[in-house]
Amino acid sequence: MVLPDVSWDSLTSLVWPVVLVGVKEGEKHNLMTAAWVSQVSAKPALVMVSIAPGRYTHDILLKSGEFVLTVLSAGQGEACDICGSRSGRDTDKVAASGLKTLPAAVVGVPLIEGASANLECRLVDHFTAGDHTVFVGEVVAGTATEESPLVIYRRRKGTVTA
Numbered sequence: 201m202v203l204p205d206v207s208w209d210s211l212t213s214l215v216w217p218v219v220l221v222g223v224k225e226g227e228k229h230n231l232m233t234a235a236w237v238s239q240v241s242a243k244p245a246l247v248m249v250s251i252a253p254g255r256y257t258h259d260i261l262l263k264s265g266e267f268v269l270t271v272l273s274a275g276q277g278e279a280c281d282i283c284g285s286r287s288g289r290d291t292d293k294v295a296a297s298g299l300k301t302l303p304a305a306v307v308g309v310p311l312i313e314g315a316s317a318n319l320e321c322r323l324v325d326h327f328t329a330g331d332h333t334v335f336v337g338e339v340v341a342g343t344a345t346e347e348s349p350l351v352i353y354r355r356r357k358g359t360v361t362a
């Protein structure tokens with residue numbers, strides 16, 4: 201059987217949320233941009249994020265067992281680019297992005313000011329899916345603001361309003 205080509209335009213027609221995955225290793229706080237993120241259960245509230253094994257964030261999340269998903273607001277596109285193009289192995293991305301942090305309610309990883317939402321998560325499962333690892337987290341606390349979210353559709357940044 202001949203399979204049709206999977207065009208990048210077809211895949212990127214799935215509208216991407218633009219999220220920062222926050223993790224902490226000791227005192228070091230790292231932020232990584234992720235678009236492959238979704239809610240997967242209502243009760244309990246579970247979310248998933250797909251992270252390639254080579255990312256600095258990958259092993260920190262596995263070891264620490266907790267993370268924050270920050271849904272970036274429409275005005276935070278520069279943070280998306282910085283946290284999605286440099287590695288925490290050699291860059292302090294919190295300083296480089298100029299983002300301000302806030303203490304979390306439950307987990308040890310800080311929240312990000314000015315975002316559309318911050319979800320505090322505890323890792324409950326993970327498994328390999330192709331060339332990524334799917335991390336499943338239980339949302340143990342979450343706050344939302346009136347800021348419109350940053351989204352990406354076919355590689356272009358935009359926003360959505362309710």
Ligand SMILES: Cc1cc2nc3c(=O)[nH]c(=O)nc-3n(C[C@H](O)[C@H](O)[C@H](O)COP(=O)(O)O)c2cc1C
Nearest residue numbers: 232233234235236251252255256257284286287288
């Ligand atoms: C818009 C955008 C979305 C991204 N989505 C993901 C993703 O869902 N999963 C992933 O593993 N990497 C994703 N990346 C790539 C990582 O953010 C990038 O490799 C980053 O530098 C890794 O940081 P770290 O090494 O500090 O973990 C994305 C990058 C951009 C710009």
